[in-house]
Structure formats: C-alpha cells, structure tokens
Amino acid sequence: MDAEVHVLVFPWPRQGHINPMLQFATALVDAGVQVTFLHTEHNLRRLAQASPPHLRLLSIPDGLPDDHPRGFLDFMEAMCTTGSTAYHALLLSLVSASDAPVTCVVADGTMPFAIEIPQELGIPALSFVTHSACSYLALLSMPKLVELGETPFTADDLVSSVPGMEGFLRRRDLPRGLYCTDQGDGDPLVLKFAEVIGRTSKACALIFNTAASMERPVLAHLASGTSDVFAVGPLHARSSSAASASLWREDDGCMAWLDGHEDRSVVYVSMGSLAVITHEQFTEFLSGLAATGYAFLWVLRPGMVQLASSALLREAVGAAEGGKGRVVEWAPQRDVLRHRAVGCFLTHAGWNSTLECAVEGMPMVCWPFFVDQQTNSRFVGAVWKTGLDMKDVCERGVVERTVREVMASDEIKAAAQAMAQQLKHDVAEAGSSSSELERLVRFIRELSI
Ligand code: UDX
Numbered sequence: 001m002d003a004e005v006h007v008l009v010f011p012w013p014r015q016g017h018i019n020p021m022l023q024f025a026t027a028l029v030d031a032g033v034q035v036t037f038l039h040t041e042h043n044l045r046r047l048a049q050a051s052p053p054h055l056r057l058l059s060i061p062d063g064l065p066d067d068h069p070r071g072f073l074d075f076m077e078a079m080c081t082t083g084s085t086a087y088h089a090l091l092l093s094l095v096s097a098s099d100a101p102v103t104c105v106v107a108d109g110t111m112p113f114a115i116e117i118p119q120e121l122g123i124p125a126l127s128f129v130t131h132s133a134c135s136y137l138a139l140l141s142m143p144k145l146v147e148l149g150e151t152p153f154t155a156d157d158l159v160s161s162v163p164g165m166e167g168f169l170r171r172r173d174l175p176r177g178l179y180c181t182d183q184g185d186g187d188p189l190v191l192k193f194a195e196v197i198g199r200t201s202k203a204c205a206l207i208f209n210t211a212a213s214m215e216r217p218v219l220a221h222l223a224s225g226t227s228d229v230f231a232v233g234p235l236h237a238r239s240s241s242a243a244s245a246s247l248w249r250e251d252d253g254c255m256a257w258l259d260g261h262e263d264r265s266v267v268y269v270s271m272g273s274l275a276v277i278t279h280e281q282f283t284e285f286l287s288g289l290a291a292t293g294y295a296f297l298w299v300l301r302p303g304m305v306q307l308a309s310s311a312l313l314r315e316a317v318g319a320a321e322g323g324k325g326r327v328v329e330w331a332p333q334r335d336v337l338r339h340r341a342v343g344c345f346l347t348h349a350g351w352n353s354t355l356e357c358a359v360e361g362m363p364m365v366c367w368p369f370f371v372d373q374q375t376n377s378r379f380v381g382a383v384w385k386t387g388l389d390m391k392d393v394c395e396r397g398v399v400e401r402t403v404r405e406v407m408a409s410d411e412i413k414a415a416a417q418a419m420a421q422q423l424k425h426d427v428a429e430a431g432s433s434s435s436e437l438e439r440l441v442r443f444i445r446e447l448s449i
Pocket of ligand 1: 014016017131132246270271272273274299333334349352372373
C-alpha cells in the first residue's frame with residue numbers, strides 16, 4: 001500500500017452513483033492506493049453487502065429522517081446544507097490526521113460543494129462523472145442551446161450546436177426533465193444540472209466511466225478544454241465479481257426462474273433506481289410485453305409505479321393475458337444480464353445499465369426516463385446500433401413491435417457482441433481504459449506529493 005497517497009472517494013448518495021464509484025475505489029485499492037469511501041449514515045445502514053476488503057468506509061449525516069422519501073430537490077438541499085457542513089468537518093480531520101492524512105479527493109460531479117470544499121482547503125479534487133461523456137457534453141451545452149433558440153426540445157430537428165454529435169442528435173435526444181413539454185426556455189431541472197456540472201468541471205481532472213472506443217469524438221472534444229480527462233470504464237468489467245453496494249435486497253430467486261427458460265427467450269425489464277412511472281405507463285408496458293408472447297422478468301421497486309402497491313402490480317402482471325411475467329423488487333442485475341436465457345433488456349438507458357448491457361453483448365430496447373438517458377438511448381439506437389430507442393413513446397403497440405424486433409434481430413445482436421468484445425480489450429492489460437487508469441493513478445500520486 002502506498003503510504004503517501006490517500007484518496008477520499010465521495011459519491012452522490014444514490015445507487016447509480018455509488019456502484020461505479022465503489023468500483024473505481026476498488027480499482028485504486030488494487031493499484032496500491034489507500035482509499036476511504038464516504039457514504040451517508042442513512043445509506044450505510046441500508047447496505048446489504050459487506051464492504052470490499054481494504055476499503056475504509058466512513059459516513060456523514062444527510063440531515064433527513066430515515067423514512068424521508070429523499071426526492072431530488074429536498075435531498076440536494078439537505079446534502080448542500082447538513083451534508084456539506086459534516087463533510088467539511090470530516091475532511092478537516094482527515095487531512096490533518098497524523099497517520100495517513102487524506103491527500104486527494106475524488107468526488108461525484110453532481111455535488112459542486114464536494115469539489116469546492118477540498119479545493120478551498122488546498123486539497124486537489126477530481127470530479128467523477130457517472131454519466132456518459134455524450135450526455136455530459138449535451139448537458140453542458142443546454143444553456144447555449146436555449147440561448148441560440150434551438151428549441152423546442154420535443155422536435156425531430158437535428159441539433160447543430162453540440163460538438164461531435166452533429167448529424168444524428170435530434171432535439172428529442174437532449175437531456176430532459178421529468179415531463180416532455182415544449183421547454184422553449186429550458187427545463188429547470190436540466191438547467192440546474194447543467195449549472196452543477198459546469199461548476200464541477202473546474203476540478204483538476206474529469207474521470208469518466210466510459211471507454212474511448214464508445215465515445216472517442218466526444219472525449220476528444222472534452223479533452224480540448226481545460227481539465228485533464230480520463231476514460232477508465234466500464235469499471236465493473238475489470239473483474240467478474242465487481243464490487244457493488246445494493247441499497248435494496250436482491251431477489252436471487254429470479255436466477256432459478258431464468259434457469260427454467262430456453263436460451264434468449266426472456267425479456268429483462270428494469271428502469272433503474274430513480275424512475276417513477278404512472279399507472280397508465282405501467283399498463284402500456286404490461287400490455288405490450290404480454291402481447292410479445294415472450295416471458296419477462298420485471299424489476300418493480302416499491303413505489304416505482306405511482307399510487308400502486310407492490311401486491312397490486314404483481315397481481316396485474318400475473319393476470320395479464322398471455323403474460324408470462326415474473327416480478328422482483330430488485331434483481332442481481334449483472335447476473336441477470338449474463339444469463340443465457342435473457343434475450344434483450346428493456347431499459348431506461350441509465351449509464352450503468354447501458355454499460356452493463358454493453359459488456360454482456362446484450363441487445364437493448366430503450367425507453368429513456370430523464371436527464372442523461374435521452375442522449376444515451378440515441379447513441380444506442382443511432383450510433384452503436386446495439387438496440388432500438390422508443391424515446392418518449394410509451395404505447396403498447398410500440399412496446400410490442402420494438403421488443404419483437406430486437407429479440408429477432410441478428411444485426412443488433414452482432415453489433416452488441418462486437419461492442420462487448422471491444423470493451424473486453426479496452427479493460428484488459430494494455431487496453432485503452434486500463435492504460436488510462438494507470439495514467440490516472442500516476443496523476444493522483446503526483447498531485448498528492
Ligand atoms: C441514474 C442515471 O441515469 C445514470 O446515468 C447515472 O449515472 C446515475 O443515476 P439509475 O436510475 O440509477 O441512474 O440507473 P443506472 O445508471 O442504470 O444504475 C442502476 C444500477 O442499479 C445499475 O448498476 C444496476 O445494475 C443496478 N440495479 C438495477 C440492480 O442491481 N438491480 C436492479 O434490479 C436494478
């Protein structure tokens with residue numbers, strides 16, 4: 001273990017951020033770096049798995065009671081007040097510790113204070129971006145697009161002012177808030193995100209959980225800016241037992257259920273950790289899936305469908321005509337995507353899910369929910385061609401047609417498998433992502449002197 005270098009890794013306390021940053025922390029530990037990983041107290045109490053070896057876990061309060069729903073704005077407010085004060089105090093004690101003081105911070109690019117506080121204390125801080133590079137650049141460009149009048153964002157017109165994406169990125173593929181509206185003067189949630197990541201881009205480097213082979217032109221454009229850019233992903237592909245820290249209990253029973261199905265005969269359906277859908281959308285998905293005739297495994301987190309209990313949803317899936325559905329509240333997703341019985345993933349195109357599919361060569365049907373996912377799904381459908389993008393349409397006939405097409409398409413399967421092969425090279429020794437990781441560890445060591 002390198003005694004001089006001690007990195008504090010601090011994710012935005014949500015599942016889709018904790019997973020990749022925990023994998024990043026593990027990669028640093030494997031490279032001989034001492035790492036402390038920072039959770040909130042609330043999340044630390046919820047964690048189902050033990051922490052990976054050699055990783056010290058610490059926590060700070062987020063200021064909310066355990067039963068608070070932690071909606072985006074309330075949670076951001078709590079983290080920027082109680083969370084940031086506690087983080088400041090903890091960081092002061094960690095940097096002045098007589099034994100192995102913290103020498104560098106890698107914080108989530110979603111929290112400007114987590115980058116700015118160490119910088120004020122004279123500690124180098126790097127920003128870890130859990131989104132794709134393409135959605136990051138699209139988000140950064142949003143204020144300019146509003147200013148130039150490249151609106152409304154619901155239209156099919158091509159966008160001309162996001163570098164490297166001219167010719168295929170439509171306004172419909174730009175980051176979007178919770179509702180598909182005209183947004184002529186910009187969606188407040190998206191503009192808030194754009195402001196946040198604009199601030200964190202002032203960190204001394206940007207770390208992306210992506211591979212150059214997936215997003216080369218965009219990464220090149222970002223690298224031409226001021227900060228150093230490192231593309232070190234997909235981090236979970238570095239080992240078959242990549243670290244994870246589930247905030248929900250995984251229902252392993254679905255693996256035995258998958259064992260009982262033919263190869264590539266099941267559709268896996270999950271909308272990640274944040275999306276909340278209406279009952280009408282649930283019904284459109286259910287009817288479309290049932291009409292395909294394929295068996296399906298559907299992750300329905302408690303509270304994921306507005307105004308519907310888990311028991312009612314299970315009942316609806318069980319009763320669907322022609323339906324052969326199985327519902328779980330949380331799945332061991334990476335194992336599911338690796339299972340021979342799964343033929344495609346109907347997903348919200350969150351970046352972790354997209355990478356997990358890419359690594360397994362799994363074809364995708366995308367129904368992006370919000371923010372970064374609209375841009376990711378355009379890349380899946382139009383650039384990588386590893387799936388199809390339903391975009392903002394949630395209609396049973398479209399669900400049925402799209403799932404059938406993806407399940408049957410040899411072209412999509414071949415593109416997905418070619419991408420998986422490439423990514424295996426990227427993360428293997430001397431591959432582009434593992435070379436970037438080595439360069440990053442050297443960079444962190446130099447900053448820590
Ligand atoms: C959102 C953003 O869309 C994403 O791009 C960002 O980086 C994090 O926040 P989220 O809704 O959490 O993401 O989706 P996703 O990025 O796909 O992450 C979900 C994670 O939970 C994945 O690692 C997935 O494997 C895991 N998961 C999901 C499970 O382990 N089991 C499940 O049942 C569902």
